[in-house]
Amino acid sequence: MPDTPSPIRNWSDSLETRPAALARPTSVEEVVEIVRDRARYPSPLRPMGSYHSTTACAVADGGTLVDMRGLNRVLEITETRVRAEAGAEYIDVAEALRARGLEFHVALEIGNITLGSAACCATKDGSYPGEAGQAGAFVSAVRMVDAEGELVEIGEDQPELFRALRSSYGLMGVIVEVTFRVRRAKPVAVVHRNYSTQAFLDALPELRAREGSLAFYIFPFADRITAQLRGPAKARAWRNPFVWRVRNFGVAYAVPLFVRALALVPGRGLRLAVMRAFDAMSRLLLALTLRARSTRASDQITRYRYRPKLACFTFNIWAFPEQDYPDTLRAYQTFCRAHLEVHGYRPELLTVGYRVSPSQHALLSYSFEGPVLTIDPVGFAGPDWDRFNAAFNIFCHSHGGKPLLNQSPALTPEQVEAAFGERLAQQRAAVREGDPSGRFTNPHFARLLRLD
Ligand SMILES: Cc1cc2nc3c(=O)[nH]c(=O)nc-3n(C[C@H](O)[C@H](O)[C@H](O)COP(=O)(O)OP(=O)(O)OC[C@H]3O[C@@H](n4cnc5c(N)ncnc54)[C@H](O)[C@@H]3O)c2cc1C
Structure with a gap:
């Protein structure tokens, strides 16, 4: 059964959300079940990492908040890639990489950011020449539970869809697994x-x-x-x-x-x-x-x-x-x-x-x-x-x-329209196509992206 939660506040203590249900999945199968069961887990369904965001992006008033931090295993590390569950925090994965002499391309100051959020939200860091200062640029694939409750894989072989997904803020699905490109550690x-x-x-x-x-x-x-x-x-x-x-x-x-x-x-x-x-x-x-x-x-x-x-x-x-x-x-x-x-x-x-x-x-x-x-x-x-x-x-x-x-x-x-113009229209179209029933859309994004 989902928890009946008390109000949840972001780390900065600047925002509060009162979901009707709080889910804490520990497996992909549970995420699938949660997304499919609209009666027990009402919409809007918002995935949440460690809620270090300063906007209402994860607010799920009257809906379902899915705390992803129970899916936090590092699944595979190779010389050039790390694959981990989406609720793993950046700092924990960085420590696993460090043990093998590897590192993320972007050393974000925020260690609490979960990989799911890093894959589909904006991040910031001073860029090195020829490199993006945005962690999402180094994500090469994700596995995600879409609005129908289907497990799908999206990667660099679908460039347009992937580009929309990397700024989807959880509006196209709940990411359950992320693959990041990594490199040998450089002092x-x-x-x-x-x-x-x-x-x-x-x-x-x-x-x-x-x-x-x-x-x-x-x-x-x-x-x-x-x-x-x-x-x-x-x-x-x-x-x-x-x-x-x-x-x-x-x-x-x-x-x-x-x-x-x-x-x-x-x-x-x-x-x-x-x-x-x-x-x-x-x-x-x-x-x-x-x-x-x-x-x-x-x-x-x-x-x-x-x-x-x-x-x-x-x-x-x-x-x-x-x-x-x-x-x-x-x-x-x-x-x-x-x-x-x-x-x-x-x-x-x-x-x-x-x-x-x-x-x-x-x-x-x-x-x-x-x-x-x-x-x-x-x-x-x-x-x-x-x-x-x-x-x-x-x-x-x-x-x-x-x-x-x-x-x-x-x-x-x-302000959002003026900043992103035509690209906002493309993002809106991708969100509508991925989630026509608005399973993941909260009023905050409905208003900002004009999804109504
Ligand atoms: C003290 C502090 C320092 C910070 N420093 C930095 C910094 O140096 N660099 C930087 O880039 N940012 C920084 N941030 C901002 C922070 O990294 C971002 O806001 C980030 O998105 C927070 O990640 P989170 O895991 O807490 O996600 P949340 O805040 O919980 O969620 C963010 C968004 O991602 C969505 N989401 C979360 N998990 C998933 C998932 N599995 N699937 C689909 N959607 C998902 C949510 O629905 C929401 O829309 C800082 C924040 C704080 C409070």
Whole structure:
């Protein structure tokens, strides 16, 4: 029997869903049974990974939530491929690969993402030259239970269908197994460099031309950028096992908990001054401590814990064409300052950016048309954040941005339509063809993709 669940919240604590049934399958046969049995498992039926998404993509109010984490076995590892069940978390599969001297092509910072979600949703990471920064680009096949409850296999031999599937967000079926291309592990060097915004923009052509990836932290109130530059490790350099652990501890615990504590500082003026001082200290620490001539790439993958709840944060991300980014970045800083002045709120944590190479692996890929740079403000869930988000979405839409439907909350259908145009129509057609009865369609996607 399905559980009658209590409300389920996402990791960021920004969303809640109240499904009528919660299923926790541990086998493919059970998934088939759940999809077929519409009386016991009412629609909308939404698969769920570890719900680290910041949008209502997995919301199944009055329907069925299928928690896929019971299907988590690694099934096969070869020199070039890993095949695993869809509920396996990226970090666990990365550890199995590491034991054989292998690694994923994209070392996502988020270790909790399940392979099923990585296969059909947007992901982000700084790209290395010639490589996509999107994990889904390295998925070569999936097995999926479709809307009729049939087990089907889709792979690179069906390119158009596969392209739609890789941005289907669980609307075309419940993925039960994923095959990823992998490679021999290659050590990476890392360094952080501080810039003024103008100096960073001046240095962008040179940073892009490097043999490495570019991610960065944006400090809109200090007009400063800290760039994270990864690249090939120096031959025979000592492999530093600490540097990513320090970073991971910082992002998952130390920084969010410290910034939460700043709420206790009396008076808005003083609090903002302390936040600015903390930002300055972060830049210094990043540049001084997070550098190493050689590290294991997979050490970047972080396991975010569910406790303490106060360490949980949320974010919003949009991607912008590379050629327009200098203007967009300056405008973002102005937008943040204006928002603070009018509403007295700034996202509590910093803003992240990535440079992501072109990739047409998915119909709704945000770098389908060319290289992009992103803007990813990070804060704590609540009414102030919600108001910032709505304004940020308007800003991004007006600057030609593209959202990620699992990571850009509070979107409007107009914003999604403007971002993806004809490709959205193709995605809609593929979803309708794969699921004509709307078994997997929740109101969130019905509205955003205009599936009604
Ligand atoms: C602290 C934090 C850090 C993050 N860092 C990064 C990062 O560095 N890089 C990055 O790319 N993202 C990052 N994210 C975002 C996160 O990786 C994505 O939102 C991802 O989709 C979450 O995966 P999940 O397994 O939790 O899926 P969920 O959030 O549970 O679901 C996401 C979507 O996938 C669908 N889905 C899930 N499983 C299946 C399945 N088996 N079959 C079909 N559909 C399925 C769901 O229905 C839903 O539409 C971060 C999020 C948080 C909270």
